[in-house]
Amino acid sequence: MEPIKIALNESDIPRQWYNLAADLPTPMLPPLGPDGNPIGPEMLAPVFPMNLIEQEVSSERWIDIPDEILNLLYRWRPSPLRRALYLEKRLETPARIYYKDESVSPPGSHKPNTAVAQAWYNKQFGIERLTTETGAGQWGSALAFACQLVGLECKVFMVRISFDQKPFRQMMMSTWGANCVASPSSETNAGRKVLEEMPDTPGSLGIAISEAIEQAVTDPSGKTRYSLGSVLNHVLLHQTIIGLEAKKQLEIAGEKQPDVVIGCAGGGSNFAGLSFPFVADKINGADIKIVPVEPTACPTMTRAPFAYDFGDTACTTPLLAMHTLGHAFIPPPIHAGGLRYHGMAPLVCQAIVEGLLEPRAYHQLQSYEAAVTWSRSEGFIPAPETSQALAAVIDEATKAKEEGKEKVILVNYSGHGLMDLTGYDAYFSGKLTDYELPEEELQKYTKDLESLPKAEARKSGKW
Numbered sequence: 366m367e368p369i370k371i372a373l374n375e376s377d378i379p380r381q382w383y384n385l386a387a388d389l390p391t392p393m394l395p396p397l398g399p400d401g402n403p404i405g406p407e408m409l410a411p412v413f414p415m416n417l418i419e420q421e422v423s424s425e426r427w428i429d430i431p432d433e434i435l436n437l438l439y440r441w442r443p444s445p446l447r448r449a450l451y452l453e454k455r456l457e458t459p460a461r462i463y464y465k466d467e468s469v470s471p472p473g474s475h476k477p478n479t480a481v482a483q484a485w486y487n488k489q490f491g492i493e494r495l496t497t498e499t500g501a502g503q504w505g506s507a508l509a510f511a512c513q514l515v516g517l518e519c520k521v522f523m524v525r526i527s528f529d530q531k532p533f534r535q536m537m538m539s540t541w542g543a544n545c546v547a548s549p550s551s552e553t554n555a556g557r558k559v560l561e562e563m564p565d566t567p568g569s570l571g572i573a574i575s576e577a578i579e580q581a582v583t584d585p586s587g588k589t590r591y592s593l594g595s596v597l598n599h600v601l602l603h604q605t606i607i608g609l610e611a612k613k614q615l616e617i618a619g620e621k622q623p624d625v626v627i628g629c630a631g632g633g634s635n636f637a638g639l640s641f642p643f644v645a646d647k648i649n650g651a652d653i654k655i656v657p658v659e660p661t662a663c664p665t666m667t668r669a670p671f672a673y674d675f676g677d678t679a680c681t682t683p684l685l686a687m688h689t690l691g692h693a694f695i696p697p698p699i700h701a702g703g704l705r706y707h708g709m710a711p712l713v714c715q716a717i718v719e720g721l722l723e724p725r726a727y728h729q730l731q732s733y734e735a736a737v738t739w740s741r742s743e744g745f746i747p748a749p750e751t752s753q754a755l756a757a758v759i760d761e762a763t764k765a766k767e768e769g770k771e772k773v774i775l776v777n778y779s780g781h782g783l784m785d786l787t788g789y790d791a792y793f794s795g796k797l798t799d800y801e802l803p804e805e806e807l808q809k810y811t812k813d814l815e816s817l818p819k820a821e822a823r824k825s826g827k828w
């Protein structure tokens with residue numbers, strides 16, 4: 366029997382995070398303030414603690430992981446790399462498929478990798494309370510868990526549609542001591558304004574972000590900060606522990622390098638976490654296909670323009686250069702709640718502009734089909750977000766079979782779906798439909814971008 370679970374010891378855990386910003390052939394465009402000029406780190410200070418802002422703007426290639434954070438991570442890290450041998454057999458593919466299992470963390474996804482780091486840095490900085498938003502509930506529960514470990518209060522604004530679809534996620538957050546409300550809520554100006562205009566809105570991550578930032582920056586004690594579960598450079602940085610571990614594990618499995626690296630992308634953090642160490646190899650000449658996957662209902666990377674836009678609906682964040690469907694975009698209520706964000710991590714977007722990545726979009730039904738094939742061969746039931754990546758894995762494995770090639774496919778198994786079974790129920794009872802964002806909708810939402818500064822798509826032309 367070939368080994369199908371490749372484990373690392375605690376002593377093998379990476380001791381530094383990898384920062385792609387140091388190696389991008391063409392640097393990212395800077396975030397801009399309301400006057401259209403690049404912002405300085407001090408402008409972020411009401412929102413984030415300075416120790417995280419330093420990471421946000423850092424161009425150091427390697428950043429040390431404090432021992433205290435490693436001590437928090439040992440609960441589930443290093444996470445296993447598994448070989449999807451049973452799926453390979455079912456598909457009769459010559460490809461070898463490996464999945465980095467991030468579903469083993471206590472909240473069930475990759476999100477705690479950054480949640481514990483962010484909670485720890487905030488605590489070090491003297492902060493007492495964190496606010497945040499959550500889509501599917503994975504991020505909210507990860508931050509609730511992390512705040513409990515380090516001793517911070519935690520307030521979560523959960524996108525209405527997920528709040529209704531996923532009551533068990535709310536219960537997890539309460540178990541870890543957090544306070545979770547549906548967004549838009551009547552607790553903030555941003556929430557009240559949306560409720561007045563659209564009382565029946567399913568909500569969006571953009572709205573929930575506005576609410577969480579407003580509560581953080583209006584706390585008169587100055588002891589509240591905001592925490593974001595994706596998109597920003599420091600979040601992606603913390604997630605690179607995934608790819609750094611996977612590299613060691615592939616080596617143990619006897620693989621020189623993957624041919625294809627795949628991850629689903631909502632704000633880009635799990636995809637970046639797995640892939641960035643391999644993007645570095647690609648920059649240095651390796652031949653690797655690197656694929657971020659998104660839903661056709663929210664086609665940020667595959668159809669939206671590269672432009673400066675706000676990260677939230679109320680336009681309170683700095684302008685970020687990214688692929689964006691427009692900050693007013695209200696995504697249709699697909700079940701992959703964590704993939705419904707209007708923008709994408711600027712680091713991921715610059716790598717797309719550079720030609721280093723090959724983004725792809727999948728329909729909801731094909732993703733559920735992939736999830737069921739996966740569950741019936743590997744056994745583990747994936748999160749709806751993860752299923753998008755698995756659809757791409759099955760496509761790549763099928764292609765390898767057609768071509769008769771022994772490819773090595775590596776995918777991020779970003780979370781389990783045990784809290785998302787209502788989506789499976791809807792799929793089995795035929796209630797789910799495919800949705801492709803109509804061109805008129807895309808044009809309508811991206812029209813607002815015309816009045817904002819233009820983002821130049823700069824690239825070296827090597828890829």
Ligand SMILES: Cc1ncc(COP(=O)(O)O)c(C=O)c1O
Pocket residue numbers: 474475500501502503504594595596629630631632633634635636702703704748750751779780781
């Ligand atoms: C299981 C899972 N995978 C992926 C994502 C997408 O987020 P990101 O692109 O930041 O990894 C989410 C977001 O909630 C998630 O819960």
